[in-house]
Amino acid sequence: CIKCYEDNVSGKLSDEMFMRFSGKYEAERLELKEKISAYRKRLSEVDEMQLGKEKFIAAVRKFMQMDKLTAPLLQELIDRIDVYEVTGTGKNRKQQIKIHYKFVGYLELPSLARQHNYREETRKGVAVEYVPNALPA
Structure with missing residues (x-):
């Protein structure tokens, strides 16, 4: 100019x-x-x-x-956990959770890891199951 x-x-x-x-x-x-x-x-x-x-x-x-999961480690790693409404009754009772990690948010597992549900009996009568793509957005 x-x-x-x-x-x-x-x-x-x-x-x-x-x-x-x-x-x-x-x-x-x-x-x-x-x-x-x-x-x-x-x-x-x-x-x-x-x-x-x-x-x-x-x-x-x-x-x-770590050999043992501690509260301070969970506080360092997890930002929040969304707990959804319980559905079903008795053995068909289900409750979904969504874990949001600090620094990165909610993580979707890669498609190879999501081919099958993962189920673990945590104690008598209680099982935890990872169901791919079942959580609401």
Whole structure:
């Protein structure tokens, strides 16, 4: 825009054309400034996600090395657990849960891991079963 100013001063460019070019330049400058701000914000979010991923991996590594599950470890690893309404009665009684991990949220298991249900008898008369894709969104 400096060249436009020089041309305007020397008379090569009319005041009207100078104002038009100057306005376009200013609009473009503001648009680029907004884009830079948006890109910086997105970069910050990506950095935060990377840090969260690293913290989650560190917490999972601790979990894998422990012989006993402790409350502090659960608090470090899990953000919240959504517990859904009980359905059915007696042996057909079921209750779904959804675990949201800190730093990464709810994790879907890869399709290979979801081919079969996983069932574990936790104590007499009580079983826990992982049923793929059964949870509400």
